[in-house]
Structures are given as structure tokens and as C-alpha cells.
Amino acid sequence: MDSTRQLGEDKISKLLLKFSIPAIVGMLVNALYNVVDRIFIGNGVGSLGIAGITVSFPVMLVIMAFSMLVGVGANALVAIRLGEQRKEEAELIFGNAVVLLIGISTIISITGLVLLDPILELLGASKEVLPYARAYLRIILIGTVFQSTSMGMNNFIRSDGNPKMAMNTMLIGAVINTIFDPIFIFGFGWGMEGAALATIMSQFVSFIWVFSYFLRGKSTIKIRRKNLRLELRIIGSIFAMGFAPFLMQIAASLLNFIMNKSLVQYGGDIAISAMGIVNSILTLMIMPLFGINQGSQPIIGYNYGARQFNRVKETYKLAVIIATIITTFGFIIIQVFPGFLIKLFNNTEPELISFGIIALRRFTLFLPLIGFQIVSSNYFQAIGKPTHSALLSLSRQVLILIPLLLILPNFMGLEGVITAGPIADFLASMITGVFIYFELQSLMKKEVENSNKEDSFKKNDEILKDF
Helix, strand or coil: CCHHHHHHHCCHHHHHHHHHHHHHHHHHHHHHHHHHHHHHHHHHCCHHHHHHHHHHHHHHHHHHHHHHHHHHHHHHHHHHHHHCCCHHHHHHHHHHHHHHHHHHHHHHHHHHHHCHHHHHHHCCCCCCCHHHHHHHHHHHHHCHHHHHHHHHHHHHHHHCCCHHHHHHHHHHHHHHHHHHHHHHHHHCCCHHHHHHHHHHHHHHHHHHHHHHHHHCCCCCCCCCHHHCCCCHHHHHHHHHHHHHHHHHHHHHHHHHHHHHHHHHHHHHHHHHHHHHHHHHHHHHHHHHHHHHHHHHHHHHHHHHHCCCHHHHHHHHHHHHHHHHHHHHHHHHHHHHCHHHHHHCCCCCCHHHHHHHHHHHHHHCCCHHHHHHHHHHHHHHHHCCCHHHHHHHHHHHHHHHHHHHHHHHHHHHCHHHHHHHHHHHHHHHHHHHHHHHHHHHHHHHHHHHHHHHHHHHHHHHHHHHHHC
16 A cells, blocks of 8 residues: 555544654754754853854754755645655655755755854854854755755655664764764864864764665655756745745844844853853754644644644644643753753753853743644644744744844843843734734535535435445
8 A cells, every 4th residue: 555545544543643753853863963963062162152153053953944944845845746646746746845955955065165264253152252163064064965965855755654874974973073073073073173173974874874765766756857857837836835934044044143142242151151142942842843843744734735624623633732741841850850851962061061051941941832833834834834834933033032122132231132032932923813813714615515525425325225
């Protein structure tokens, strides 16, 4: 049986767990790339090393943004086309995505290397932090094509009905990164360069792993030479569907840029280092939500394309419940053990630890609401409404948080930077609640209409049988 048929037939709870658990593990593993780097650098290099990665992070978010623009956008289209039983069209979209991932990542790599120092200075690197940031980001940019392509193509393994394989892609890379980090940083004494080199080596292995899956001939959708020619209509559709997560990551990059500028102005390099740690911890808490999104997206997309609206609604509601449980658990851990979490990254600088504890508790005050907000935004993308998804994705970071970061520090100083986060979380969740209420009402109407059509077909069949 075609492995994608399970998306429209199996029990929703079983499907969501089957697809989400590997994706959650995969996303957590993916988050460990930066977190592990910061832990080893914080203990091996110090706070300036953490600041160097933090200043570089907006560039890494841009790399991730283009990977999601193509990977997530094309994957959403592929899931819908498979639900509509249009396999050839799905493979054409996939082929175009492969070319785009390689081409765009190559352009980013070359541009970043040429303009490396000006970019880092623009992002807030001080004279003390610049050498650390330059040493790290230069090597990361060299490996951009491996990171972007493996991450983008991994989405299609899930849509192909093989979530465990997708999880293994990220797991292998993270394990390699974790093994090489201490060897390169402490054993060889390579510091920032060692952390970056461990990262791109692990991403290269993931890159080879992903390509081998589709080249071995066992996948439902395949890489075909005839589909490796870019078509404008396909590119436009991919970009439209991937626009929401792309904007979300670009907004995250812009947000990090503005926050770093404020942190430098009101708190200096220690404040940047502390918020770098806070963002690492927050990333570990939020990444499972993106795993839920990746697990639920093919289920929602396939069933929406197949007009099984009851399954669409059930998948969404279950995803929200699981996401809220995860964020609530993360909130409790953060509020109870903030000192332990901060000291994992640096246990020798009291000023860094003190401010880190305050910032971590304050910035994550409304963390339990984030699960609902992120899953709901992804729902609109999965059903082919990228504009709604983009608006909700950007509501927290662009429409609310960035203005707050520009306004509050003028009156509250450093306190304003760490207070802006929870306010944005609360307001964005309220906006999302309004959007999702009307969408669920619309979905219920479609469900009723679909049910009435089925009843009509059944009556016609009964009449024909009587004749």
C-alpha cells in the first residue's frame, strides 16, 4: 500500500504520535547544535565566546529562513498533491525544491563570506567580541549548503511517510557534533573554530544521509532528472506556501539584531551573553512545538486535500493540547531551576549568572501560551492559507515584540528588554485566538456541506439500485 494513504485512514492520535515524536526528537536534536556549541564554548572560551555566537545567530537564522522557505513550502504542496493523488506533480515540486535549496544556500555562503566583518559589526559585535564571532561564523558559512539542503529536504522524508528516517537524519548529525565539540574545543584547543568545524562536519553527514534516502529508490517520491529544471509557476507556489515560516525566521533574525543592539547599549557584552543563554534554553523548550508542526502538517494537508475535514479538526486540536502540555512543563522547569540551567553554560562568572537567572524567568513568563500560538499559525499554512499563517507568525515578533523593544528600553533600560517578551507572547496569543475561532467555524460548515453531499450520493445510489 502507498505509505501516504495512512494519512487519510489511520487513527489521528496514532498518526500524530507516529509523525510528531520523531519530528520532536529531530527538532530537539537540531536545537542541540547551537546549545551544545554554547555550553562547550561557555565553559571552554568564556562569556565572550557565547557573545560571539549570539551576535552570529541572526545570520544563522537567515540561513534557516531560506531553508524553510523552500523545504516547508514545497513540503506543504507535496502533502496536498499526494492527498489529491497527483504524484507526478508532487515529484516536480520536489525536484524544483532540491535545485532551489542548493542554489540559494550557495549564494548566501558566498555573500556572507565576502561581507563577513561588516555584517558582524552591524549585528552589534564589539571590538572584544568580533574576533570570536568572525572565527565561528566564517566556518559556518562555508558549510551553509550542507545545513540548508539537509534541513530542507528532510521535510520530504516525513511527507513520504517515514518520520523515523527524518528523525535519524538529525540524530546522526547531533551525535557527531556532540562528539567532536569537546575534542576540537578542549582536546585540540581550537576554540571557536573547533565548535564551528564540528557543526559543519555533522551537517555534511546529514546532507549525505538525506540524499541517499531518495537516491536508493525506496522513497514514494523520487528525485528525477527531468524535474531538476526550475519552473516559475512551481517556484512561485513554493515561495507562497513557505512564506510564513520564512518571514517568521527573518523576523527572528531582525528581532535578534534589534535585541542585541539594545543589550549592548544598556547592558554590554555580559547582557548579550546572558540573553544568548536564555535564547538557547528557550529554543530547547520551543523546538518540540516545531516538531509537532512538522508531524501534523502532512496529516492536516493530506486530509484537507482529501476533504476529510473532521480529521483535519481532530489533528489540530490534539496538536494544540500536546503543545500546551510541553510548554507548561518547560515553564515549570525554568521557574523552579533557573540557576541550574544558566550554570550549565557558565559556572564561573557571577554577573553573567545573576542577570541570566532574572532574564530567563522574566522572558518566559507566558511560555505556556506559545504552544497554542505556534501550532495555530502552522495550521493555516498546512491548509494552504499562507497569508493568515504569515500574519500570525509575525504578530509576536514583528507587530508586537520589535516595537516593544524599541520603546520600553527608553523608559526601563535593560528591564524593558526582558519585559517585552512576555507582553508580546500574551498579546499574540489573543490575536491568534480570534483568527482560529473563525477558521474553526468555517471548517465546521465545510464538514457539514461535505456530509450532506455524501448523503446525497448515497440516496442516489439507493435509487439506482431500486431500478
